[in-house]
């Protein structure tokens with residue numbers, strides 16, 4: 023599934039919680055659901071915001087007796103193809119219910135003797151002739167004795183009078199009716215308003231286990247089949263599905279005029295990749311890739327205003343890039359991408375019909391920021407990568423989801439880089455995936471990438487697989503693999519894997535085998551163990567190492583890196599937490615070279631240096647590990663930064679800062695050493711190092727913004743940011759234009775956000791005047807899209823109810839979702855408690871805040887230092903209601919708990935959380951269960967950290983700010 027991330031990224035909401043700033047706001051907003059990697063400033067204090075620990079114990083252990091009590095289908099029947107007709111009603115029926123009706127004929131083959139037909143079906147009512155089983159060819163079907171639904175395991179079960187014949191094929195006919203609910207799952211309805219008129223779209227989200235809510239089907243990824251789809255719909259609407267439409271005929275049913283659209287048979291595919299959409303949307307198209315039909319669909323107005331143009335312009339190049347990279351033609355005859363007003367995930371890679379949130383696909387040059395644009399490019403590149411990897415070749419079961427999502431999360435940077443070569447996209451994976459997931463994977467409660475198939479059964483366990491570890495660690499280790507194999511070898515292995523397993527299923531070791539083959543066919547690449555053995559260390563055990571290089575002796579060691587050195591790892595590892603570590607490194611005057619650390623300790627005499635010479639390891643952070651040095655080398659690196667920082671690449675500058683701060687958290691180096699890495703920043707103009715520093719300092723803010731340390735903190739930061747603010751002021755001709763460089767644009771946002779938060783002269787006035795101009799002339803918003811989030815948030819923080827209410831009006835009238843999302847985040851920035859409380863109430867009123875946005879809005883409010891206690895009270899008071907309404911399928915729920923508790927750093931707050939857990943055990947926490955456990959772990963470590971560091975951080979900051 024796609025992730026959401028977007029829009030946000032750099033959107034620069036600043037760091038500072040200072041001015042009651044909901045910093046990471048947008049992020050949180052745009053984000054949304056589980057899998058999302060928050061492409062924004064992931065605060066260290068916030069790292070564990072995803073589902074990342076051990077699986078939740080299932081509530082009632084039940085001993086399965088009958089085949090239908092198992093969550094996995096028996097291996098006796100396999101589908102071959104389906105005829106499926108669906109008819110969604112876009113008007114409510116006499117009972118006020120929106121429904122769809124349908125019928126299906128599935129041809130399946132019996133491969134093991136059985137007198138049961140077990141097929142998934144969830145929340146469907148059978149109608150008409152109910153069920154009918156017939157034989158295909160010579161086979162005659164046994165009589166159906168009885169049939170029933172099993173709610174818990176989501177099956178329709180047919181008990182037959184005698185057994186099916188092994189080798190024979192049968193057809194199961196069903197007629198059914200389901201609700202076209204607005205629950206964002208299966209075949210569902212999405213509502214939006216256009217020109218004051220309420221409109222309905224019937225659309226779908228099948229991943230992971232919702233196809234069974236649209237029609238009875240063998241709903242597991244390895245149950246690939248061909249689908250012959252027909253959709254019945256109203257005149258004036260258009261029906262879309264995975265394959266190209268072959269015919270649209272007018273007809274009449276019960277006196278009602280209808281259209282019947284039929285589609286080409288699909289390729290052999292998994293049910294979770296199906297999509298059915300009926301809307302009055304329109305499209306733009308191009309045929310630039312030879313015969314391939316490429317279309318972008320959206321609301322008429324959005325298309326007419328050109329908001330789909332950017333997406334269309336990058337889709338062709340991205341598809342071409344993958345065709346070359348994979349050495350495999352795009353597997354389908356068309357590529358549709360559609361922007362939906364109401365959509366849970368960021369995007370979903372349905373084969374041939376990719377669905378997106380509007381914010382993830384539509385770009386308006388006058389309203390969208392550079393970060394929005396980058397978000398769109400990356401998410402398209404992510405989803406299109408899946409058209410081969412994931413869709414054409416699919417892992418057998420959800421336990422290998424990490425391979426699918428990790429892969430797409432890695433190659434999306436390559437695809438996006440191809441579409442926008444000036445953006446330095448390939449560097450950014452370090453900030454947005456590697457550093458981000460380090461924070462999560464450094465916890466004792468982390469888990470390995472790979473799970474055994476039998477550990478993942480129930481739908482809730484499947485949902486848990488969509489987490490940061492799967493996406494970002496998956497991306498990081500695959501990138502490392504590609505780096506040490508070299509890209510051409512990696513691509514060759516990949517291509518052979520895709521061609522071998524096209525239209526079928528794999529397990530992750532199949533990829534290792536094909537990569538190994540590619541290595542063996544390449545004389546120039548040597549690796550010390552097989553791909554399989556090297557990668558097992560990274561995928562079967564959780565966490566990652568910190569390697570320590572002693573440049574006096576050349577000794578090099580590795581150790582499992584734990585953010586909290588006192589945490590206890592309960593999970594045993596067959597590899598005893600050692601890794602085969604590919605270390606790319608360099609030293610003064612010597613170019614990058616490759617070295618493998620294969621034991622706990624080793625000596626490499628080349629790493630011995632003297633005088634002013636330094637060693638730097640993990641160049642460009644191509645490996646998934648942290649690096650520590652002897653103090654002398656640290657000092658030489660710090661002195662290099664302060665005298666000639668450009669001697670190191672931006673990635674490595676960012677890395678030194680990030681490693682130092684995290685090593686300090688783990689008590690491997692001193693907090694003072696970490697803070698010292700920020701001293702050179704008054705000379706730094708590049709985005710990555712600044713971003714890295716600000717993210718790390720975020721933790722200091724969270725821990726200290728309610729204490730006396732905060733004054734000194736602001737003073738220090740003011741001193742460091744002032745030159746950057748001045749730099750941007752001058753290169754933008756006194757804020758009259760936008761910097762040219764892509765990442766400079768992001769850093770401009772940082773400069774303004776932080777400068778305002780710490781009170782750099784002229785900053786707040788600038789913000790207020792921009793917002794005031796807009797309030798005076800609402801139809802002429804002159805604030806540059808890049809700066810909008812920052813400006814809105816701060817103007818609301820510095821203002822009162824007038825500024826807030828203006829934002830609310832603009833939010834309600836916003837036609838572009840990304841603009842609405844910014845405003846929604848910004849409204850959480852006010853410092854006035856009554857406005858925050860009123861806003862909290864709004865979140866539970868779907869006419870004010872869309873259901874899909876409720877939990878993320880509460881989360882942003884909690885990020886505001888004033889809003890946090892209010893949101894915490896609000897959640898405690900209304901847990902049972904919120905849980906019922908939003909808890910089950912809503913993935914952002916997990917983030918809510920992390921967001922609410924990210925400042926918690928006292929014994930008292932820890933007790934409050936534990937009490938909350940006690941008090942609500944009877945209601946439950948659903949997908950937030952793991953997040954609660956992680957929050958408790960985080961808070962415990964926060965308490966210790968504050969106790970150990972407060973005094974000397976205060977002193978250091980005081981000394982350095984004068």
Ligand SMILES: *[C@@H]1O[C@H](CO)[C@@H](O)[C@H](O)[C@H]1NC(C)=O
Pocket residue numbers: 103104105127128129248249250287
């Ligand atoms: C679907 O169409 C294909 C291709 O025409 C055909 O082979 C298959 O039998 C059809 N499936 C069913 C269930 O009739």
Ligand SMILES: *[C@@H]1O[C@H](CO)[C@@H](O)[C@H](O)[C@H]1NC(C)=O
Pocket residue numbers: 105127129193250
């Ligand atoms: C599927 O539909 C096609 C076209 O209407 C029809 O010829 C075929 O018999 C159907 N297959 C089954 C198994 O009902």
Ligand SMILES: *[C@@H]1O[C@H](CO)[C@@H](O)[C@H](O)[C@H]1NC(C)=O
Pocket residue numbers: 121146147199200201202
């Ligand atoms: C399915 O049947 C149940 C029980 O009769 C009924 O409450 C429900 O509304 C039906 N659903 C649909 C979509 O018809």
Ligand SMILES: *[C@@H]1O[C@H](CO)[C@@H](O)[C@H](O)[C@H]1NC(C)=O
Pocket residue numbers: 598
């Ligand atoms: C695993 O590592 C620990 C800590 O370094 C060491 O004490 C222990 O002997 C190792 N165990 C095995 C089985 O290698």
